[in-house]
Amino acid sequence: MKKKKFRFQGGAFLMLLLFGGLFFLLFGRMLQIQITGQIDGRPLAAMADKKYLKESVLRANRGQIVDRSGEVIATDTLSYRLIAVLSKEASNGSKKPQHVTDFEHTAEVLSQYINMDKSEIQKRFEDAPKTAYQVEFGKAGRSISNEVADAIKKEELPGIRFFEDKKRLYPNGNFASYLVGFAMPEKAEGESVKTVGKMGLEKTYNKQLTGTDGKADFKTDRWGIQLRDTKKNIQAPKDGNTIQLTLDKTIENFTEDALNRAEEKYKPEKMLAIVVNPKTGEILSMSQRPSFHPGTREGLTGNWLNEAVEETFEPGSTMKMFTLAAAIQENKWDPNAYYKSGQYEIYDKTIRDVNKVGWGMITFLEGFQRSSNVSMAYLLERLGDQTLVEYFDEFGFGKKVGIDLPNEASGIILANYPSERLTTSYGQGSTVTPIQMIQAATSIANDGKMMKPYVINQIIDPNTEKVLEKHEPVEKKSPISEETAKKVREILASTITSEHGTGKKFALNGYEAGGKTGTAQIPKTSGSGYIAGDGNYLYSFLGMAPIDDPQLLTYVLVQKPNLQAGQYGSDPTSEIFTSIMESSLKYLNIAPENSETKESMKLKAYTGSSSEEIVANLTEQGLKPVVVGEPGEIVQQSPAVKTKVSKGSIVLLKTSGQTTLPDFTGWSKKQVMVFKNFSGLDIRLNGEGFVVKQSLSAGANVSANDPIVITLEEPEQLNQPTPETEEEPEIIGG
Numbered sequence: 001m002k003k004k005k006f007r008f009q010g011g012a013f014l015m016l017l018l019f020g021g022l023f024f025l026l027f028g029r030m031l032q033i034q035i036t037g038q039i040d041g042r043p044l045a046a047m048a049d050k051k052y053l054k055e056s057v058l059r060a061n062r063g064q065i066v067d068r069s070g071e072v073i074a075t076d077t078l079s080y081r082l083i084a085v086l087s088k089e090a091s092n093g094s095k096k097p098q099h100v101t102d103f104e105h106t107a108e109v110l111s112q113y114i115n116m117d118k119s120e121i122q123k124r125f126e127d128a129p130k131t132a133y134q135v136e137f138g139k140a141g142r143s144i145s146n147e148v149a150d151a152i153k154k155e156e157l158p159g160i161r162f163f164e165d166k167k168r169l170y171p172n173g174n175f176a177s178y179l180v181g182f183a184m185p186e187k188a189e190g191e192s193v194k195t196v197g198k199m200g201l202e203k204t205y206n207k208q209l210t211g212t213d214g215k216a217d218f219k220t221d222r223w224g225i226q227l228r229d230t231k232k233n234i235q236a237p238k239d240g241n242t243i244q245l246t247l248d249k250t251i252e253n254f255t256e257d258a259l260n261r262a263e264e265k266y267k268p269e270k271m272l273a274i275v276v277n278p279k280t281g282e283i284l285s286m287s288q289r290p291s292f293h294p295g296t297r298e299g300l301t302g303n304w305l306n307e308a309v310e311e312t313f314e315p316g317s318t319m320k321m322f323t324l325a326a327a328i329q330e331n332k333w334d335p336n337a338y339y340k341s342g343q344y345e346i347y348d349k350t351i352r353d354v355n356k357v358g359w360g361m362i363t364f365l366e367g368f369q370r371s372s373n374v375s376m377a378y379l380l381e382r383l384g385d386q387t388l389v390e391y392f393d394e395f396g397f398g399k400k401v402g403i404d405l406p407n408e409a410s411g412i413i414l415a416n417y418p419s420e421r422l423t424t425s426y427g428q429g430s431t432v433t434p435i436q437m438i439q440a441a442t443s444i445a446n447d448g449k450m451m452k453p454y455v456i457n458q459i460i461d462p463n464t465e466k467v468l469e470k471h472e473p474v475e476k477k478s479p480i481s482e483e484t485a486k487k488v489r490e491i492l493a494s495t496i497t498s499e500h501g502t503g504k505k506f507a508l509n510g511y512e513a514g515g516k517t518g519t520a521q522i523p524k525t526s527g528s529g530y531i532a533g534d535g536n537y538l539y540s541f542l543g544m545a546p547i548d549d550p551q552l553l554t555y556v557l558v559q560k561p562n563l564q565a566g567q568y569g570s571d572p573t574s575e576i577f578t579s580i581m582e583s584s585l586k587y588l589n590i591a592p593e594n595s596e597t598k599e600s601m602k603l604k605a606y607t608g609s610s611s612e613e614i615v616a617n618l619t620e621q622g623l624k625p626v627v628v629g630e631p632g633e634i635v636q637q638s639p640a641v642k643t644k645v646s647k648g649s650i651v652l653l654k655t656s657g658q659t660t661l662p663d664f665t666g667w668s669k670k671q672v673m674v675f676k677n678f679s680g681l682d683i684r685l686n687g688e689g690f691v692v693k694q695s696l697s698a699g700a701n702v703s704a705n706d707p708i709v710i711t712l713e714e715p716e717q718l719n720q721p722t723p724e725t726e727e728e729p730e731i732i733g734g
Contacts, residue, residue, distance in 0.1 A: 031591050060211025062195045063240030067249040069673040079167030080149040082141035085159040087133040093342045100159035109155050113148050116140040124610040143167040168195055170294040178306040179286050182294035186213035211240040242460040250669050251584045253674045255285040258579040263289050266561035266572045270415045274308055278442040278553040280473040281451030312411045312431040316520030317371045318542045319427030326391035332382040335365035344377040349419045351377050369501045376425045385421035394479035395440040404456045409433050445479040445550035448485040450478035489514050493547045505574035508582055510592030515543025539569030543578050587668050591646035606637045611655050622647035628678040629655030640676045654678040663698035664691040689714035
């Protein structure tokens with residue numbers, strides 16, 4: 001008995017010793033934590049913060065793409081992401097169910113609002129893991145509009161919730177789509193959904209357009225509710241940069257409308273139109289067909305090329321204007337000299353005019369007006385074919401122009417053999433890009449000064465309003481002089497006005513135009529040779545107006561239109577060209593050259609002068625001066641110095657001080673936009689065309705805080721010129 005008692009007492013002692021040791025270890029550990037504030041070298045406060053610190057992402061806006069006046073082309077807008085809560089835990093403590101209770105009914109209702117079948121939605125519910133808290137619906141459940149979200153909410157479906165999201169908005173629809181491109185939401189693994197550029201400027205300038213998300217940190221209780229006595233630590237988001245283009249929204253709309261009408265009427269395989277200010281190289285509009293809606297991608301085909309820059313083609317007879325320019329510059333052009341038209345032999349090749357037999361002995365001027373290939377052959381004898389190749393190189397053919405757009409093609413000037421140099425003189429065999437043709441033509445339109453085309457005006461940081469990048473006009477070395485350019489323009493005008501001209505259909509109402517038609521054969525996609533058959537040609541026109549001082553340069557191409565009996569390839573090209581040019585010239589307030597407006601004048605420089613003096617002077621000349629500000633010194637004017645205007649034209653003169661609202665009735669959209677920029681007023685435009693109504697009366701004194709709504713309406717469509725002549729395709733025979 002004594003032995004057992006001893007063993008029991010010994011065991012108790014050991015237990016006491018063990019627990020006592022553990023107590024002292026625990027006490028020591030607690031004392032260490034209290035003194036150092038750390039566990040395993042990690043701050044205890046930081047661990048607590050981590051447990052109860054929540055982070056909310058503040059989404060940055062993707063940068064806007066805007067036109068030259070700041071009108072939106074692409075922007076972010078609020079949208080919603082749809083989710084369905086499946087976990088029953090979401091309904092704990094709630095009188096109403098907060099999770100999806102009826103899979104079939106919910107799927108049936110949702111299928112009426114999102115692009116997903118009822119069966120697919122229901123399968124998504126049923127196939128979800130039992131531990132899943134919620135499910136989403138992929139692309140069909142993203143970018144949901146406010147209207148659709150409201151409609152779904154009214155269905156009162158248990159468990160259906162929405163989260164705010166960003167959606168890329170293209171408010172103009174089909175609008176320079178291959179230039180602007182598109183962006184889409186994209187979700188990388190472990191990251192939040194971001195809008196990423198997939199095509200065009202959206203892709204090229206994706207880095208500049210992408211903003212930096214911000215965040216808000218705040219402490220919560222154990223249930224995730226923010227504690228009252230804590231403040232949010234906010235890091236503001238930084239929106240992406242604004243890309244301002246040289247495009248003019250109104251001229252782009254004129255271009256889109258003209259292409260739409262031609263597409264509906266002629267159903268061509270392809271079309272393209274570019275409008276440029278030849279004095280600066282600024283691209284005012286650029287579009288092609290087929291086209292698509294950047295927001296929905298409806299109409300997007302397998303071709304993602306911006307064909308104005310990335311595609312090459314044989315230009316046809318439009319190339320003759322540059323051969324003519326080289327001959328005039330070299331003093332080898334004699335318009336009154338005669339040659340035998342019809343055909344021309346070079347080694348084993350025979351060059352033929354369009355009618356095979358020609359028009360007998362005709363002058364070189366008539367040959368150019370008739371678009372005679374043989375005239376180019378004889379002109380090349382005088383000029384020298386190697387000299388012509390050098391001129392084409394100086395015009396920029398066969399190499400990139402360096403436009404601020406990606407994937408520019410170079411084209412190829414074939415000059416290895418005499419026959420190649422000859423066919424190149426009239427645009428066959430060699431390839432070019434539309435933007436090369438535009439650049440070369442600026443030297444003719446701009447009095448011998450060749451301008452590099454560009455489409456980016458500036459890049460702006462919207463968070464600071466700082467201009468990060470500014471593109472200016474760039475003059476390139478031109479191969480021709482001012483005198484040569486003017487002579488070429490006179491001859492280009494004669495292709496429209498002469499008895500034998502191939503460009504009669506391109507005559508403008510109220511303006512004298514000049515240009516060159518083209519009808520090029522289309523190479524086969526496989527093998528050698530060209531596509532045969534009526535209408536299987538690329539029809540084009542490269543023209544400018546007004547011809548004495550061109551303000552616009554326009555290039556139109558139409559490939560394989562569906563022509564009816566009595567129709568020619570120049571029908572669609574002329575209808576597109578005349579529509580764009582007439583509307584744009586009037587919009588730009590360029591004085592027409594008709595009997596009613598012959599009395600026109602060029603504006604002088606008024607900056608630095610007294611507004612009272614200039615107003616009196618302009619009024620006396622029959623103009624309508626409008627002072628933007630109070631009477632005083634003029635600091636800006638519009639239109640610019642040396643602009644030709646007709647009687648009755650509006651001239652805006654900016655001074656300082658408070659602005660009195662004018663009567664905007666009849667003003668063009670451009671004039672209103674200039675007034676807005678001069679005044680800094682909150683002017684909001686509805687519609688296109690010319691002003692028919694304004695929300696505040698003329699004479700009212702307004703401030704920058706007073707919104708002014710201006711309503712515009714389109715003018716009636718301009719009459720198209722009557723078709724008269726047609727140029728046929730060039731053919732090289734053996």
